[in-house]
Amino acid sequence: MKGKGIKYLALALGCVGTASAAAGCGASENDGKTEIEIVQYKPEAANYFEMVEQEFNETHDDIHLTISSPNDAMTILKTRFIREDYPDIIGIGGDINYSYFVDAEILADVSDYEGMQDIKQAYLDIDEALEFVPTQGTYAVPYVANAAGILYNRDMFEEYGWEIPENWEELLALCEEIKSEGILPFYFGFKDTWTCLAPWNAMAIDLAPADTAKLVNRGETTFAAEYREAAEKYLELLPYGPEDPFAYGYNDACTAFARGESAMYTIGSYAAPQILSVNPEMNLDSFVLPACEVKEGNTLNSGIDLQFCVTAACENKEAAYEVLDFLLADENLQKYIDAQTAIPCKEGDFKLSSILDGMSDYIEAGNMTDYQDHYYPSEMAVDAMLQTFLIQKDTDAFLKKFDTDWQRYNRDIIRMVQAYEEEQE
Numbered sequence: 001m002k003g004k005g006i007k008y009l010a011l012a013l014g015c016v017g018t019a020s021a022a023a024g025c026g027a028s029e030n031d032g033k034t035e036i037e038i039v040q041y042k043p044e045a046a047n048y049f050e051m052v053e054q055e056f057n058e059t060h061d062d063i064h065l066t067i068s069s070p071n072d073a074m075t076i077l078k079t080r081f082i083r084e085d086y087p088d089i090i091g092i093g094g095d096i097n098y099s100y101f102v103d104a105e106i107l108a109d110v111s112d113y114e115g116m117q118d119i120k121q122a123y124l125d126i127d128e129a130l131e132f133v134p135t136q137g138t139y140a141v142p143y144v145a146n147a148a149g150i151l152y153n154r155d156m157f158e159e160y161g162w163e164i165p166e167n168w169e170e171l172l173a174l175c176e177e178i179k180s181e182g183i184l185p186f187y188f189g190f191k192d193t194w195t196c197l198a199p200w201n202a203m204a205i206d207l208a209p210a211d212t213a214k215l216v217n218r219g220e221t222t223f224a225a226e227y228r229e230a231a232e233k234y235l236e237l238l239p240y241g242p243e244d245p246f247a248y249g250y251n252d253a254c255t256a257f258a259r260g261e262s263a264m265y266t267i268g269s270y271a272a273p274q275i276l277s278v279n280p281e282m283n284l285d286s287f288v289l290p291a292c293e294v295k296e297g298n299t300l301n302s303g304i305d306l307q308f309c310v311t312a313a314c315e316n317k318e319a320a321y322e323v324l325d326f327l328l329a330d331e332n333l334q335k336y337i338d339a340q341t342a343i344p345c346k347e348g349d350f351k352l353s354s355i356l357d358g359m360s361d362y363i364e365a366g367n368m369t370d371y372q373d374h375y376y377p378s379e380m381a382v383d384a385m386l387q388t389f390l391i392q393k394d395t396d397a398f399l400k401k402f403d404t405d406w407q408r409y410n411r412d413i414i415r416m417v418q419a420y421e422e423e424q425e
Contacts (some may be wrong), residue, residue: 033064034319039080040091041073042306044273048339056326063319081106086313088320094123094142094304095374099130101309102139108310109137113321115328116141122366123304123345129211130374132413133420139309141324142345144336146305147286147359148202148268148371151275154283156183156263164287164358166295168233175240184262185240189253196386197373199237199266202289202301204230205369213375216406217417223406224399231395233291237266238390246391250274258282270305272341272355287358300362303371305342380409 040049046069053067068087070076074097077090086106092098101107110116116124116138123142128134157164160181165171175185189195204212208226215221241262242248248256251274257265258278265271269286276282290298308327310320326332333344334351341353343363352360362368376382385405389398407414 031064033062034316036063036065036089036316036319036323037087038065038067038089038091038308038323039073039077039087040067040069040306040308041077041093042091042340043069043071043073045069045306045336045340048336051335052327052332056323060322063322065323084313086311088311088314088316089323090309090311091143091306092140092309093374094126094130094140094307094370096130096377098127098140098307098309099132099375102130102135103132106312107139108312108314108317109139110141110310111138113141113324115321115324118328118346118348120345120347120366122368123307126304126370127307129214129370132217133417140304140307141309141328142304142307143327143333144304144306144340144342145302145345145368146268146270146341147343147356147363147368148198148301149286149289149359150202150264150266151257151269151271151284151286151355152264152358153257153260153262154285156260162263165290166298167290167293169293171290172236178263179240184242185264186237187248187253187257187262187265188241188245189248189250189267190245190387190390191247191249191252193381193383193387195250195253195267196390197371197383198268199289200230200234200386201371201373202266203233203291204372205299205301206230206289206291206297207233208372210369212372214417216403217410217414218421219418223402227399227402228395230291231389231398234386234390235393235395246387254278268301269341269343269353269356272353273339284355285358286355288362299367299369300359301371302343302363302368303374304345305340307345377409380405 049067049069053065056065080086081104119142123145124138127140127142162174162177165174178185204227207230209215212221212223212226216223238245253265254271254274255278256262258275266289272284275284288298288300292298308324310317314320328346330348333346336342337344337350337352341355343352343356344350356363373382385398385401
């Protein structure tokens with residue numbers, strides 16, 4: 001790994017371990033077969049990948065595929081990268097870890113992969129936007145996306161005649177209408193800090209520039225300037241949840257919502273399998289969280305949930321591409337979509353879950369914006385920061401801390417961005 005790669009991968013890890021060279025990857029052969037290893041970060045999809053591994057190996061005589069789906073995949077991957085022990089392909093999300101890996105120069109340019117021609121441009125643009133500075137090449141094959149907003153009980157809405165809100169005023173009016181029926185409008189699950197990010201992302205993409213983090217890194221704005229409205233509106237949602245929204249975690253909220261204890265749940269489509277495991281008969285649908293004052297300002301919060309990257313150390317790119325072809329085959333991708341309530345990043349005639357019906361217009365129009373937290377460094381712990389803010393309800397203190405912590409945890413990235421900007425000038 002190059003010096004720059006070690007530096008920025010260490011930044012992603014928070015510290016540098018002792019690097020030790022390991023056996024090479026990809027080129028090893030077993031009974032004359034080329035070995036390809038995938039490590040992917042979604043353990044909830046382990047059954048799907050076990051099926052892929054089995055079916056691929058049964059139908060290919062020249063390649064043997066191994067797929068791992070560990071619980072703590074990102075930590076395992078980062079540790080292996082520091083040790084220069086690389087899988088051939090990694091399955092990760094479109095978030096700041098991808099940004100680190102691109103900058104560390106450990107991913108291969110897959111511009112020559114023919115399957116890229118079938119990937120929707122919106123998701124290629126999301127990956128490009130995640131790069132700290134513009135980097136020549138393409139380093140990921142987007143596979144599936146998810147969508148976040150508001151899940152709702154369709155039967156309950158039909159019973160009471162409630163209308164889907166299209167702006168912020170209508171959303172608050174709906175909450176009041178639901179409360180008047182003696183029904184809780186929302187469950188939140190804020191005991192688990194990561195759930196605090198779901199409503200935040202869905203509102204922030206409507207109310208702040210999509211590239212807020214990059215603008216701050218370039219010194220052109222502050223989070224205090226861009227995030228105030230989102231923070232204030234977040235506090236307006238709290239009275240429409242449980243009396244103590246921090247007493248219940250994600251599983252509690254999914255269970256309560258599935259049992260009809262609230263009309264809505266501010267979470268992403270990724271929660272659908274958990275909810276339906278509690279109540280398989282639930283008539284579930286979704287809609288975009290309308291944080292704007294007018295419908296035209298709303299956008300769907302959608303990001304890349306899973307994408308595949310070939311590592312630069314892979315010695316048999318052709319075999320890796322053959323594996324990607326198999327994963328992207330329409331019938332296999334549809335199986336993943338069905339199992340995980342996902343949105344395909346590939347063009348094609350795929351059937352989406354009815355749970356996404358209320359978001360379909362945004363999906364078809366490509367009116368989608370990436371999660372703001374995909375730009376946040378993990379060590380900044382924005383989820384915990386949001387939880388503290390929701391408890392203390394001090395908007396000024398929250399915004400000040402956001403700007404202060406951003407400068408602290410992103411100082412190397414900020415210096416790199418500023419150096420790039422000076423170079424361009």
